[in-house]
Amino acid sequence: MIKTDILIIGAGPTGLFTVFEAGLLQLKCHLIDALPQPGGQCSEIYPKKPIYDIPGFPEVLAGDLVDNLMEQIKSFQPGFTLGERAETIEKLEDDSFVVTTNKGTKHNAPIVAIAGGLGSFEPRKPLLDNITKFEDKGVAYMIKDPEVYRNRKVLIAGGGDSALDWSIFLAEIASEVTLVHRRNEFRGALDSVEKVQQLKNQGKINLITPAEVIGLEGDEKLDTVLIRKNKEEEIALKVDDFIPLFGLSPKLGPIGNWGLEIEKNAIKVDNTLDYQTNIPGIYAIGDVNTYPGKLKLILCGFHEATLMCQSAYQRIYPDKKYVMKYTTVGGVTGFDGSKKEAPKAVVKAID
């Protein structure tokens, strides 16, 4: 069981900044995120796009903002459970919570801060009637361990970076790689597109465009994929694996069943005080919450995280008095023993 002071669900910008504000109060944090990397939407959807309304940054790329936040919180040594989705919550007798992920990892903390943005990112499944029947029997929506495809016949569908990158990667491992895309044009990074072209010319990737997968066949497991090319020609291709890579879409998911008050796909919180939900000890901050006048902006998430940490501190230490201290005055003392502080003024007489 992972134990911490504040368990943060969602490692987007709001969740990451919470670690900093909590750290100033000497509270430890652990983050859970369904994605394999921190940063939330900033890393997953638009890492290369600029943001113009982060105070003090006239322009910053979303990916760089995440890198900066990771650097800012480093000395507070946050723990991460990545690639796992928070599934259930349970309240213990001591009023603390246990949150369990879909992979069974258990986390215990007196405070839970939901910074889940739009929810957890789930793969978008192609519209094929029987596709669920073949899940884990030849159909997978993401590649966790490429080794399982060694010497197998793999078909990848999609036109973005992940479809291109995995086709390139698996070309060396699988016995046969086929890439199917609805257009002749691909949307990925230029060098990936060129690499696929190269591998196609060498006969290492079988490219079928413009085409679409229209059917799946097999008894116990996937056996044949039906492809329609140029809107008329039909191809039946024997494969071991079909990996549709059509991006991810966010779903509020299991958090919706935690007994929290939900409105418009978001969690209602008390914005007059501390962004606490209807369950004491559970807070919701950033894009995942709603209150009158709510704006889904990163800068609002930072503010909400800051007030939330003050409230969490009071909840954990009801008898302690605390006065907010400026970082310029108090410096930043990390859990790793590091200390950052403003340089002392030099006092020296002038002769």
Added chain:
Amino acid sequence: MSDVKIKITDREGVTHEVDAPTDMNMNLMEVVRSYELAPEGTIGVCGGMAMCASCQCYIKSEHELPKMSDDEDAMLAEAFYVEDNSRLGCQIRITEDLEGLEVELAPES
């Protein structure tokens, strides 16, 4: 500057005639959200960057629309339920040329 009238058929099949302002730099996705014609969180998920297709709609009238950018074209190439008249609402800016536009929201996916 004035409003234009736009007919929007929601995902339940109900048609709404709404006034869309031409002087607020709004796009069609934002008009749908401002009138709450689709639940929050099911439209405009990426915020209008042509990166999620949650605002996909079908253009039902003969209006001449701004040309598709490469981003929009590529996103629609990966989206589901795409038809020849599919567009991303977030890429259609409301202008006076859109008076009488008729659109239908594509299913959620």
